[in-house]
Amino acid sequence: MAPRTLFEKVWDAHVVHQExxxxxxxxxxxxxxxxxxxxxxxxxxxxxGRKVRRPDLTFxxxxxxxxxxxxxxxxxxxxxxxxxxxxxxxCREFGVTLFDLDSPxxxxxxxxxxxxxxxxxxxxxxxxxxxxxxxxAVGALAIGVGTSEVExxxxxxxxxxxxxxxxxxxVNGRCGFGVTAKDIILSIIGRIGVSGGVGHVIEYRxxxxxxxSMEERMTVCNMSIEAGARAGMIAPDEVTFxxxxxxxxxxxxxxxxxxxxxxxxxxxxxGAQFDREVVMDAAEIAPQVTWGxxxxxxxxxxxxVPNPRDMDNEADRQAAGxxxxxxxxxxxxxxADILIDRVFIGSCTNSRLLDLTEAAKIVKGKKVHSNVxxxxxxxxxxxxxxxxxxxxxxxxxxxxFEWRESGCSMCLGMNEDVxxxxxxxxxxxxxxFEGRQGRDGRTHLVSxxxxxxxxxxxxxxxxxxxx
Amino acid sequence: MEPFKRFTGKVLPLNRADxxxxxxxxxxxxxxxxxxxxxxxxxxxxxxxxxxxxxxxxIMNDPAYEGSEILLTGSNFGCGSSREHAPWAIQQAGFxxxxxxxxxxxxxxxxxxxxxxxxxLDKGIVNNLSARFxxxxxxxxxxxxxxxxxxxxxxxxxxxxxxxxSKKCLLEGLDDIALTLQHESKIAAFEExxxxx
Numbered sequence: 001m002a003p004r005t006l007f008e009k010v011w012d013a014h015v016v017h018q019e020x021x022x023x024x025x026x027x028x029x030x031x032x033x034x035x036x037x038x039x040x041x042x043x044x045x046x047x048x049g050r051k052v053r054r055p056d057l058t059f060x061x062x063x064x065x066x067x068x069x070x071x072x073x074x075x076x077x078x079x080x081x082x083x084x085x086x087x088x089x090x091c092r093e094f095g096v097t098l099f100d101l102d103s104p105x106x107x108x109x110x111x112x113x114x115x116x117x118x119x120x121x122x123x124x125x126x127x128x129x130x131x132x133x134x135x136x137a138v139g140a141l142a143i144g145v146g147t148s149e150v151e152x153x154x155x156x157x158x159x160x161x162x163x164x165x166x167x168x169x170x171v172n173g174r175c176g177f178g179v180t181a182k183d184i185i186l187s188i189i190g191r192i193g194v195s196g197g198v199g200h201v202i203e204y205r206x207x208x209x210x211x212x213s214m215e216e217r218m219t220v221c222n223m224s225i226e227a228g229a230r231a232g233m234i235a236p237d238e239v240t241f242x243x244x245x246x247x248x249x250x251x252x253x254x255x256x257x258x259x260x261x262x263x264x265x266x267x268x269x270x271g272a273q274f275d276r277e278v279v280m281d282a283a284e285i286a287p288q289v290t291w292g293x294x295x296x297x298x299x300x301x302x303x304x305v306p307n308p309r310d311m312d313n314e315a316d317r318q319a320a321g322x323x324x325x326x327x328x329x330x331x332x333x334x335x336a337d338i339l340i341d342r343v344f345i346g347s348c349t350n351s352r353l354l355d356l357t358e359a360a361k362i363v364k365g366k367k368v369h370s371n372v373x374x375x376x377x378x379x380x381x382x383x384x385x386x387x388x389x390x391x392x393x394x395x396x397x398x399x400x401f402e403w404r405e406s407g408c409s410m411c412l413g414m415n416e417d418v419x420x421x422x423x424x425x426x427x428x429x430x431x432x433f434e435g436r437q438g439r440d441g442r443t444h445l446v447s448x449x450x451x452x453x454x455x456x457x458x459x460x461x462x463x464x465x466x467x
Numbered sequence: 468m469e470p471f472k473r474f475t476g477k478v479l480p481l482n483r484a485d486x487x488x489x490x491x492x493x494x495x496x497x498x499x500x501x502x503x504x505x506x507x508x509x510x511x512x513x514x515x516x517x518x519x520x521x522x523x524x525x526i527m528n529d530p531a532y533e534g535s536e537i538l539l540t541g542s543n544f545g546c547g548s549s550r551e552h553a554p555w556a557i558q559q560a561g562f563x564x565x566x567x568x569x570x571x572x573x574x575x576x577x578x579x580x581x582x583x584x585x586x587x588l589d590k591g592i593v594n595n596l597s598a599r600f601x602x603x604x605x606x607x608x609x610x611x612x613x614x615x616x617x618x619x620x621x622x623x624x625x626x627x628x629x630x631x632x633s634k635k636c637l638l639e640g641l642d643d644i645a646l647t648l649q650h651e652s653k654i655a656a657f658e659e660x661x662x663x664x
Contacts, residue, residue, distance in 0.1 A: 016657045017650045022632040025650055029663045037549065039500035050644070053654075057663065065498060079498040086500045120664060130549040130573060144573055146551035148580035156647045158654060162630065194485055195543035198572060228546060230572050251664045259664050294485055294546075315484050315541065322483075412548075414494045421517070433489040433547060435512050 003269035029123040033060035035087040037128030041151035042090040055095040068404035107380020110134040110348040117247025121236035133224040137217035139236035165275035167200040171208035178464035181216035182447035186288035194296040197229030208282035214243035235267035292323035307331035342425040343374035343455040347411035350428035351379030362452035368400035369458030375402040377409040426454040470640035476536030484541035491553040506559030531604035545574025
């Protein structure tokens with residue numbers, strides 16, 4: 001057989017039916033569901049008299065629209081409450097496992113999947129959420145879809161999908177001190193652009209990627225959609241197997257060993273062909289800060305706000321000009337001189353135990369700047385418990401951070417956690433779109449360590465030189 | 468899904484690249500559990516002040532473009548979140564076609580599932596058309612999915628590509644769940660042979 005890529009191996013193993021000129025009927029091993037993109041899908045099933053084909057492969061949680069304050073209190077917004085209640089009713093009616101607000105396993109859908117071991121190498125995973133790519137960190141093919149496709153997967157356990165192209169992003173060498181997985185992915189997006197991955201699945205490769213922990217790999221894959229890619233994948237290896245062993249949904253004992261044997265066959269073969277390749281040098285990556293209104297508008301912390309006049313073409317000049325106006329920034333301002341009002345540490349990009357640990361190291365024994373309001377929102381109840389066992393919550397609260405319950409929170413501000421107009425936020429989330437964190441709010445995407453240091457200083461600092 | 472028929476409709480040029488789904492329909496409107504009620508919130512932060520007053524400098528508020536059925540816009544349209552509320556909002560605001568040099572993948576699929584036709588045309592053509600509809604507001608284009616052409620009133624026709632399966636589903640208003648369930652025995656056989664741990 002010709003050498004194949006990781007993607008091709010997973011794809012080929014899941015094609016149920018393929019006709020010339022038509023999308024493949026692709027089998028879905030795992031379907032993750034949340035409250036925002038599923039109600040109309042369940043309603044569609046009900047109207048057509050259809051069932052969920054594989055409730056045993058379908059897992060639901062509430063994350064986008066849930067309060068991060070006291071969980072013993074009712075949800076204040078009646079429309080949010082109706083959406084959350086609707087998911088509970090749908091799961092009951094259709095027999096789907098639900099990790100609800102009271103569950104010790106509740107959390108952001110892309111945090112709990114890997115945590116529970118539902119996410120595994122070689123699986124096809126679908127969720128009505130664009131950050132589904134996160135699960136590709138273990139070597140799964142994880143695709144984000146809309147509500148119609150959620151309904152299709154619920155009814156058929158299959159997804160109609162045209163075969164994407166494959167983009168290899170190879171990051172050679174090792175990252176310097178203070179440079180994190182978030183900086184790697186932001187600098188990749190800065191390089192290939194927010195549409196650089198459209199029509200493609202990205203396979204991240206190279207020494208700098210192999211050196212990442214499982215949680216860091218999730219940060220990288222998570223933002224594949226921010227480059228426009230349908231999915232991101234990283235070859236499973238010893239790091240992956242060690243991460244998965246012992247997790248609830250992962251087979252135990254001999255069965256685990258036999259899965260590992262299979263997982264070892266998944267990495268791209270030598271000589272496998274990619275449709276495109278981008279090569280980067282990890283040593284050249286500096287801590288990244290976005291300055292504009294999409295994740296491709298990003299620069300080094302040592303840099304300055306760019307001048308739209310210096311952009312290559314008229315469209316970019318206009319977009320940059322609009323972005324600077326929205327962000328309230330002057331061209332030429334050093335990034336380190338940008339003053340911030342808020343700090344958000346959380347989201348499916350950066351809310352895992354490692355992220356909170358890295359931020360806590362920076363914060364320990366210091367105080368949040370008097371001009372800054374800062375909050376930490378753990379990705380799941382499990383992350384929250386683990387962080388509390390290690391005393392991270394006290395480090396944060398003693399420094400002046402708020403310590404919240406798990407959820408998507410201010411990444412998208414569907415609940416009460418929003419920026420006020422013109423407030424400027426150093427955020428560990430994934431999107432700096434206009435209004436994303438609140439109408440007229442201004443978002444700068446950074447790593448957890450960079451966000452933590454900005455909270456202390458009240459402006460961005462180069463974490464490599466800060467003490 | 469309603470079958471897609473050929474029609475001639477007024478064009479709204481929105482000359483911006485990378486329009487994300489947070490702009491198309493912001494998060495506070497994603498709490499509804501129905502598929503309806505999104506049209507009035509399309510591009511809400513660009514259309515209205517926080518007090519709800521129309522912003523006169525946003526093109527959609529120019530009365531000359533009222534009743535537009537074709538949205539002509541920049542590349543990578545619909546990037547970001549997978550929210551299908553975005554095509555619902557566009558459709559419920561009266562649009563039947565979105566023309567752009569390129570689309571984000573999830574958004575493109577979401578359009579197809581709802582009978583909103585996404586048309587990819589060369590960037591040069593889109594820029595040229597956009598300039599013309601900005602200079603002379605209220606102009607129209609004809610859309611023929613069967614023949615895969617967009618035609619100006621002057622008779623200048625532009626071919627567009629669409630995969631044959633999506634074209635058939637749109638033209639006939641087919642339910643793709645029913646189509647997939649025609650392969651039920653193959654799905655069952657696949658499940659029998661396939662290991663999921």
